[in-house]
Amino acid sequence: MVRSRRNSLVRDIASHPITSDAPTIVGLLDDSYLFDKLKKLSLAVESSDSLKSGDGSESGSGIYESEATSAVNMNKTDKYSYYNSYLDQLNAKICEYKVVLDQTRQVNDQLNDSIEKFKEISQETGAFIDETKTIYTEQSRLSKLTESIPRTLHYFEVLDPIMRRLNHASSPSIVKKGSFSTMLATIDESLQFLDDNGELKDAAAYRIKFKQCLIRACELISHFLHNLLKQTNQEILDKTKNKNLLVGLPSSTRDAFLYSKFSTISDTFKTQVSEIVKRSNDKAYYKYHDELNSILYECFNQYFQTRLKLLTPVIWSHIDEISVKDKDQDLVKFIQDGKTYFQQLCANEYKLFIEFFPEKECRFKINQWFLQLCEPLYDSIRIKVLKETDISTLCDSVTLFAPYYEFEEGSEEYLKQFTDIQYDKLFEPIVQKLQARLILRVQIYVQQNILSYKPTKDVFMISNRRGRPKTSTNGDNKNTVATRNGSDSLLESYLASFKNRDMLSTYSNDTNDTYTNLENSSYKFSQLQTYYPPLLKTLALLSKIYEMINSVVFDDLAHHIVHDCIISLRNAYDMVMKTSAGKSDINNLDVSLAYLKNLLMLRDSIQNFNIQYTVNETYLDFSGVEWFFKSLKENGRNVLKKTKSSSILTLARELVPKVVNNMVDARTELISELRNVIKDFTENTSLELIDNTLDIKNDEDLLAKNLKLRGNIKARLPRIYEQILNYIDDQEIVINLLDAVQELITQSYAKYYEAITELAENEKLARNKVADIMYLDVFTDFFAKEVADLLRNGRIDIETK
The missing domain is CATH 1.20.58 (Methane Monooxygenase Hydroxylase; Chain G, domain 1)
Structure with missing residues (x-):
């Protein structure tokens, strides 16, 4: 009886291929080869079943039948042969895998050993690299040192030949040779090297020797330049036979000798002196600036002395000509002519100077020398200034120099104005002398015309009331103040300026009544003359010296002038009030109003001068000594008894003069006077009305x-x-x-x-x-x-x- 295949393994595999419900089969089917074989077997079994379960037709191919038949037979013979074969193959593979696994473990162990060896080699290599790097660095340093030794030795080796050459230089003309410039450059290099490498042995000693060589070389240049100037100066004198003959030469010929001939050596001079100037202004030579500047200043002095010897006769000759020409003229004309001449002279000298010296570095020195060059002008002007007594002339003389002092020193405008020649410094001695003389004359003027003024009894009386002046047919009015007090050019100029200003404003106004305006102008001018004469002189003086003197000096001077004017006004007021005592109150009111009028004029006028009124005055107080001698004179015995009863130290303390620091304010004083006179006027008016x-x-x-x-x-x-x-x-x-x-x-x-x-x-x-x-x-x-x-x-x- 044939066994049914329904429950056979092949049938089950054919019916249920690889699924997740058969975990044991899944493991077997992991082998691809076995899977392929099983798949073919499954197909053969299915084809055989289909042939037998059909209508008996022979529809399948012969191949499938044979395979199915052989499969059936095989199943009959050994139903587990495939599995055994498969197991055998698996075992064989497992053995092979074990061999491979063992070999892999061996390789892995070898790899680990190799890695450890490589780590050891890496450490040894790093140590080797570090060692070789140190050796390389040292080798590089030694190589560089070896290469630098000849160059370094060169800075020391050149010293001896340079010293020999400089010590045996027989003539300063050696400086014109090209080798001399090369030698200077070598000295510069050696000094720079020694400054940068001060740690070298004997570097300081060698630096001193090279410095001596540098100074010696610069001295040779200085001697050469001195000889060059001396030779040129001698040539000029030889051609003119005598230096005084330059005075009698025509100006064109004289300028040819003084400038054209002299400038022929400028290129050679400037080339050589630039070597000294360059090193004197180089920051790298800051240690040697004193010696180099000394040599450079010697070159300056030689040049300036040479120029001064040539120019002095010409300068004095021109000053004599100006003095003769302006003998009968005033100080202003003399200063104007001298100023013009010396301006041109300084401009010519500056132009020549920059041909001999570098302009930027040496400009300051020529401006210093100009002060020496202008000494003849200073001396001649000083003599005339000391003889001048007119304040207006002194002020006009100061005005000549006003354009040079418009801007503050150091400002942008100042630098633009004085790019080359500093005329403000050049004429400063003249301005200082003029200002000093002006201050002295102002003090004398104040003493004579303000403090010492003797007012008359009618100085504040009704005759000075405001009223229309009687004009003459030609329109002229006499100066009442000048008539009463003698001629005063300063006051006359001040009054005339008011009159001219009023006349100018009269003609400038659009009006149909010109005659009326002229009458008003004359009226205002006449009213100005009714003021207290010292007051007008004070205002005339302040307006004249305003901006003629240093602002600080002017403030101090103006303060004392105003103070003295107030004192003079007060004394006159007190004198007139005492004189008019017992008279009608109307006269007293006139006096007070006149005094008030003058104080108001003073207050309004001085506001234009921007005066700093407050000043500090320091003086010695001898009141204790004065009291002692006065008491001794009046009551000697009592004072002596009191002296005996008191200690000597107490008496000495009382007699010692005291230093008093007093703050004086002229403006406060003026306001106080205004208040007092207003108070007096108010009280007198009230008494008259009441x-x-x-x-x-x-x-x-x-x-x-x-x-x-x-x-x-x-x-x-x-x-x-x-x-x-x-x-x-x-x-x-x-x-x-x-x-x-x-x-x-x-x-x-x-x-x-x-x-x-x-x-x-x-x-x-x-x-x-x-x-x-x-x-x-x-x-x-x-x-x-x-x-x-x-x-x-x-x-x-x-x-x-």
Whole structure:
């Protein structure tokens, strides 16, 4: 009986190929070869089953039948032969894999051994590299050192031949040879090397020797240049036979000798001196600057002395010509001619100098020498300045040099103005001498014309009231101040400047009434002459010296001038007030107003000068000594007794002069004077208006006095207002004066009203008398209305005029 194949392994594999439900089979099928064989076997089994289960037709191929038949037979023979074969093959493969695995382990062990050996080799190689690198570095250093030794020795070896050549130089002309320039370059290189390598043995000693060689070489250049200048100077003198003959030569011929002939050696001179200049200004030679500068300055001196010997006769000859020509002329013309000549002379010398010396490095030296070159001008001007007494002339002389002092030293504009020749330094000695002389003459002028001025009794009197001058047919007015005080050119110039300025403004205005304007101009000019003469001289002096002197000196000088002017004004005011004591109050008001007018003029005028009024004054106080001798003279015994009773140290302490530091402010002094005179004017005006109307007496009629007070205000206030207008032009000041008078009278009336009210309350005065007088607010309104009417009418009158 044939066994069914339904449950056979082949059938099961054929029916269920590789699935995840048969884990044991999956492991066997991992072999691709076995899988292929099983797949073929499965196909053969399926084809055999299909042939037998069909309708018996012979539709399959013969190959499949044979395979199926042989498969069936094989299954019958040994159903596990495939598996055994497969196991055998697996075992064989396993053995092969074990062999391969063993070989792989051996190779791995060998590789690990090789890696360890390579690490050892790497460490040995690193150590070798480090060792060879050190050796290489040392070898490179030694190689470089070996190569540098000849070059280094060269800096030392050249010293002996250089010293021999310099020590045996028989003539300074050696400097013209090219080898001399090469030798200088070698010295420079050796010095630079020794400065950079000071650690070398004996480097300091060699540096000193090379420095001596450098100084010696520069001295040879200096001697050569000196001989060159001396030879050229001698040639010029030989051709002119005598240096004084240069004076008599025509200017073109003289310039040919002084400049053209002299400049023929400029190229040779400049080439050689540049060697010294270059090293003197080189920062690398800062250790040798003193010696090099000494040699360079010697070259400067030789050049300047040579030029000075040639120029001095010519300069003095020209100064003599100017002195003769300007003998009868003033100082200004002499200074102008001398200034023009020396400007051109310095310009020519500067142009020649830069042909001999490098301009940028040596410009400062020629400007210093110009001061020596201009000494003849300084001497001649100094003699004339010491003889000059006119302040205007001195100021005009200072003005000649004003263009050189417009800009602050060091500013951009200053550097542009004085790129070559510093004319401000060149003419500074002249300006200083002029300013010193000007200060002296100003002090003398102040003493003679301000402090020593003797005012007359009518200096502030009514004759100086404001009024229209009587003009002559030709329009000329005499200078009242000059007539009273003698001729004063400074004052006349100041007054004339005012007159000319007013006349210029008159003609410049568009008006149809030129005659009226000319009359007003003459009127203003005449009013200027009514001021206190020392005041006008003070203003004339300040306006003249303004910006003529150093600002600090001017401030100090102007302060004392203003202070002295105030003292002179105050003394005149006190003198006139004492003289007019006991006279009418009207005269006193005129004096106060005139004094106020002058102080206001002083205040308004000095504001234009930008004066720093405050100054420190230090002086010795001998008041203790003065007191002692005065007391000793008046009461000698008592003083001696007091001296004996007190200690000697106490007496000595009292007699020692004290140093006093005093802060003086002329502006404060002026303001104080203004306040005082306004106070005096206000009090005097109030007394004139009040009279005796505010006196309290029981037996007098208060109403009558009150009416009198009102009448005084109505009658006298307009006249006082007219008096103020006669002296004061400023309407604001006029208003302030009237306000001050109104305030003082109102305060006096308030005290008066309060006093009589208190008397009435104490029944010392009848109440009906108090009721008859004006209340305080009524009086205040009344006075204010009167003042307002005066100001309004006065303004209308001014506008009408």
